[in-house]
Each structure stands twice: as structure tokens, then as C-alpha cells.
Amino acid sequence: MKIPKRLQPLVDDGLIDEIVFQLQSGKEAQVYVVRCGNELRCAKIFKEASKRSFKQAVQYQEGRQVRNSRRARAMSKKTRYGQREQESAWLNAEVDALYRLSGAGVRVPEPHGFVDGVLLMEMIVDEEGGPAPRLDDVKLSEEQAIEYHHRIVVDVARMLSAGLVHGDLSEFNVLVGREGPVIIDLPQAVDAAGNNNASRMLLRDVDNMRRSFGRYAPSLLNTDYGLEIWSLYEAGELYPDYPLTGTFDRDNASVDVSDLLEVIEDVREEEQERRRREQEQDEEDRDLSQ
Numbered sequence: 001m002k003i004p005k006r007l008q009p010l011v012d013d014g015l016i017d018e019i020v021f022q023l024q025s026g027k028e029a030q031v032y033v034v035r036c037g038n039e040l041r042c043a044k045i046f047k048e049a050s051k052r053s054f055k056q057a058v059q060y061q062e063g064r065q066v067r068n069s070r071r072a073r074a075m076s077k078k079t080r081y082g083q084r085e086q087e088s089a090w091l092n093a094e095v096d097a098l099y100r101l102s103g104a105g106v107r108v109p110e111p112h113g114f115v116d117g118v119l120l121m122e123m124i125v126d127e128e129g130g131p132a133p134r135l136d137d138v139k140l141s142e143e144q145a146i147e148y149h150h151r152i153v154v155d156v157a158r159m160l161s162a163g164l165v166h167g168d169l170s171e172f173n174v175l176v177g178r179e180g181p182v183i184i185d186l187p188q189a190v191d192a193a194g195n196n197n198a199s200r201m202l203l204r205d206v207d208n209m210r211r212s213f214g215r216y217a218p219s220l221l222n223t224d225y226g227l228e229i230w231s232l233y234e235a236g237e238l239y240p241d242y243p244l245t246g247t248f249d250r251d252n253a254s255v256d257v258s259d260l261l262e263v264i265e266d267v268r269e270e271e272q273e274r275r276r277r278e279q280e281q282d283e284e285d286r287d288l289s290q
Contacts, residue, residue: 006045007032010115016043023131027280028185033123033131041112044119046091046187091117094187097164104162105240106155107182124177124184135181135212136171136278145216148181152209153225155183156202158240160233164189165198169205170270171212172277192233199230204266224248 001019003011010016018035023042025031030045091114098111098121110122124132140148152174159166166173166189173185192198206226214221223246231248232238 004030004032004045006116006118007034007043010043010118010120013115015113015115015120019043028187034120036112036120040123042109042121042123044121046117046119091187093189094185095119097186097189100162101159101164101183101186104158106158106162107151107180108186109182109184124175124182126176127178132175132177132182134172135174135176136281138176140213140216142217145213146220148176149209149213149217149220152181152183152213153206153229153244153246154241155181156206156209156225157229157238157242157244159183160192160202160229161238161240163192165192165195165202166205167201170208170274172274172281174209200262200266202226202230204270208270224250 001021003019007016007019011019016034016036020033020035020040023031023033027047029047032043032045034041034043095111095114098108098119101108102110109124112120112122114120126132135148156166156169166183166186168185168188169183173183175182175184190198190201192202195201203226206229210220210223210225225244225246227248227250228244228246229238232242
């Protein structure tokens with residue numbers, strides 16, 4: 001197939017040997033399956049900020065550290081240079097998160113480099129060796145749902161132990177690979193210690209997973225991993241393979257009504273976003289099949 005303009009430099013430099021096919025074209029990025037030597041990998045081309053639907057909200061950027069003081073000052077301003085620096089930091093966030101989480105034992109695609117806004121990474125495959133489907137596109141048995149939910153919850157805890165919260169975890173950014181679920185799409189990952197919204201985002205992430213897997217295993221709907229994980233983190237007792245129970249004693253916890261209302265509103269907005277993504281994905285699938 002014709003080499004996309006953004007991938008041409010990687011082909012010229014020998015990082016990519018062949019463009020095999022386009023896997024996905026969404027509002028945030030385009031993903032191609034490429035051959036690198038004897039391996040098939042994915043090349044994710046991030047779209048420009050003006051062409052993406054995901055907003056770089058302040059709630060996601062809060063707490064992110066910028067080592068270069070000049071860059072940090074520029075990013076705080078609305079100059080053209082400052083916007084470019086902010087965009088660069090946003091794109092690098094996913095790359096940094098992948099390396100950090102891969103090293104922490106979280107099942108994410110293994111990164112293989114980031115060049116000119118293109119992320120080269122492991123291609124997650126299904127049983128037949130083809131591109132793995134999203135969680136939203138598969139049907140699970142009750143046993144599979146319980147097992148996969150447990151793996152995701154463990155990975156969320158490992159992620160938090162590494163200091164990060166996904167922030168947008170749903171059935172749309174979990175792939176079901178040959179060996180189980182794989183978490184993807186991390187440009188909005190937030191710093192757990194430096195972001196005031198981290199606890200709310202983690203509870204939302206876990207709740208999304210509970211509802212998604214709970215469609216196949218109703219017993220999961222009675223679990224409370226989110227509050228358990230966050231309470232352990234706050235107490236300094238969370239470690240990567242902590243034996244989670246899925247229970248939390250709410251009687252001993254004070255309830256902040258404003259926080260509770262925010263969580264409810266987030267869930268409502270998430271459901272609206274989920275339906276919008278479903279519609280966009282259906283349209284995208286129809287376009288790719290034509």
C-alpha cells in the first residue's frame with residue numbers, strides 16, 4: 001500500500017520495512033500494522049490537537065512534571081511555542097507511561113520507539129495471530145469474565161503502585177489478546193500523587209471495568225475494588241501484588257457528598273461518551289470494510 005506521509009521518515013531510516021495495512025483510523029490517532037524485520041508491529045500516528053476529539057483537559061495535565069523550567073514556563077502560557085510544547089508533552093506522556101508500566105509488570109503493548117509523533121509498539125494478537133479485538137467486540141464466558149476482570153484489577157493496582165492512573169479506562173481501550181487482556185491508550189494517564197482528580201479517575205476506571213465484565217459475570221457487580229485499592233494506596237500499604245479482596249468497609253469511611261456527586265456525573269458522562277464511541281467505531285468499521 002502507499003506509504004503514509006508521516007511514516008515515510010521511519011521507512012527511510014529503516015525502522016519500518018513495510019506498511020502492511022491500516023488497522024484503525026479514529027479521532028485521536030491512526031494505527032497501521034507494519035513489518036519491522038521479521039516482526040509485525042503497530043505504528044500509531046497521533047493526530048494534531050486541533051483534529052482530535054479528546055480534550056487535553058486541565059484535570060489530566062495537573063501534576064505532570066516538566067524537567068525543563070523554560071518548557072514549563074512556556075507551557076503555562078498560550079503562545080504558539082507554549083502550545084507546541086504542551087502538545088509535545090501530551091504525546092510523550094503515552095510513551096513514558098508505556099515504558100514505565102511495562103517495567104512495572106502491567107500488561108501494556110511493549111514500546112519500540114517514538115519518532116516524530118509516531119509510536120512504534122508491539123502488535124497485540126488473537127489466537128489466530130491477527131490483530132486482537134477490543135473488549136467491547138468480544139463475548140466472554142462467566143469464567144473468562146471473572147479471570148480477565150481479576151487481571152485488569154491487578155494491573156490497575158500495579159499501575160497505581162507505579163504512580164499512575166489510566167484516567168480513561170473502558171472496554172474501548174482494553175484489547176483481548178491471545179494471553180488475555182491488554183491495556184492500551186495512555187496519553188491521558190495522570191500522576192496519582194500530584195493530581196487532585198486521581199482518586200475519582202481511578203474509581204471511575206475500576207467501575208467501568210466492573211460494569212463491562214459484570215455483563216457476563218453478575219457477581220462482579222457486588223465488588224468494590226476501586227475503594228479498596230485507593231484506600232490501600234493512601235495508607236501506604238499498596239504494593240504490586242497485594243492480595244485484593246474486592247471488599248471495602250464503607251461504614252468506617254466518611255462520605256464527601258460533593259465528591260460523590262462528581263463521581264455520579266462522571267459516570268453519566270462516561271456512558272454518553274461510550275455510546276458516542278460505539279457510533280463512531282461502527283462508522284469507522286463500515287468505512288474500512290468498503
